[in-house]
Amino acid sequence: MEFKNLLIETADGVATLTVNRPQALNALNSEVLTELASAFYQLEYDPAVRVVVLTGAGEKAFVAGADIKEMAAMSSFEGHQFALKGQHCMMAMEKMKTPVIAAVNGFALGGGLELALGCDFIYASEKAKLGFPEVTLGIIPGFGGTQNLARLIGKNRANELIFTGRMIAADKAQAWGIVNEVFAPEELLVKAKETAAAIAGVGxxxxxxxxxxxxxxxxxxxxxxxxxxxxxxxxxxxxxxxxxxxxxxxxxxxxxxxxx
Missing domain, CATH: 1.10.12.10 (Lyase 2-enoyl-coa Hydratase, Chain  A, domain 2)
Incomplete structure (x- = not known):
């Protein structure tokens, strides 16, 4: 299946799935969410794939968030449906039998951080910035972020990050237990693929x-x-x-x- 906003490369049991909207900092709109859900299904049932590495195109962003231009005009009903669509995408990834490693190479904000949190674990670039800025827009995380973050790092730290809308650097995200390891930008994908290859080599x-x-x-x-x-x-x-x-x-x- 061909995708407009995604790139998939597979080698030696490892699929690299790239969100490819660099002109929009890889923001998640309805079309991208639909494609991602389809891609997760496709990769889960591809016998050549044992591990997935998920990343974003370009040097600036993993995924900078949900597409604010699309959300700005939404009604309450449309916002609710958009959240459900995002949650469906995240759950499709979380329920995959295939492990997914996030390689966060830049901004992972809002829906982008929610996408990373849906992965089995996260590697990040030293230049990565993570956060939930939704409250600065008058809303809250809607793709599972309030639930996944609190379960991962505890209520107090999740409250601080979500209530303030601040971004944190990769090293602080690692100290808080959001990120497993931090690498130089040029090493990030190499290290993620090394770990993926190790997983692909076991049962x-x-x-x-x-x-x-x-x-x-x-x-x-x-x-x-x-x-x-x-x-x-x-x-x-x-x-x-x-x-x-x-x-x-x-x-x-x-x-x-x-x-x-």
């Missing part, structure tokens, strides 16, 4: 089930989470990947996983 079913266990376990009590983890652990013992992985270990050879 894909193990990675998928681990992602599932972590995401769903966070919404359970601890004992229920333990039981859920044990059930998934057991299911994996019925897979060819488990037989291959443990057989390769015993035989002192490299495992060749098929995702079955």
């Amino acid at each position: 894909p079913l193990g990675v998928t089930y681990a992602k599932n266990a972590i995401a769903n376990g966070l919404n359970m009590g601890k004992e229920d989470g333990f039981r859920y983890e044990a059930s998934l652990f057991g299911v994996l013992f019925g897979t060819a990947d488990q037989k291959e992985g443990m057989g390769a270990f015993v035989e002192k050879r490299k495992a060749v996983f098929t995702g079955k």
